[in-house]
Amino acid sequence: MFKGLGGLGDMTKMMKAAKDMQDRMQKLQEDLERMTVTGESGAGLVKATATAKGELTALDIDPSIFQPTEKEVVEDLILAAIKDAQRKAQEKSQSEMSRITQELGLPADMKLPF
Structure with missing residues (x-):
């Protein structure tokens, strides 16, 4: 009766898989x-916290580093902590993406849009 419509079942299955992936x-x-990650510099004197998407959410600076003659050092430590947090956020994001692609049966190195 529905001869010739056999491909519809495959199409429905494919649409369901696409919806599941979405x-x-x-x-x-x-x-x-x-998810959050924390980057550090200066052996933990400066800590930057960011979401796994890379948005900086907190900055913790040990007050012992605030000395007028060390302004450049403090600035460098702050930047280093932020960069470390951003790097960790990128790694976490990639790790989670890889986990999802593997669970979906997709190639591990497949780049999905974000």
Whole structure:
């Protein structure tokens, strides 16, 4: 009766898989906004916290480094901590993306849009 429509089942399955992937990617984006990483410099004297998406959320500076003659050192430590947090955020994001692509049966090195 429905001869010739056999491909519809495959199309439906493909559409369901695409919707599942879209839902999982949306959840991953939300998770990345909640996950945090902390970068450090100066043996922990300066700490920068960021979301896994790279948004800086906090900066913690040990007061012992505030000396007028050390202004440039303090600035360098702050930048180094922020860069470390951004690097860790990128690594966390890539790790989570790789996990999702593997769970979906996609190639591990597949680049998905973000």
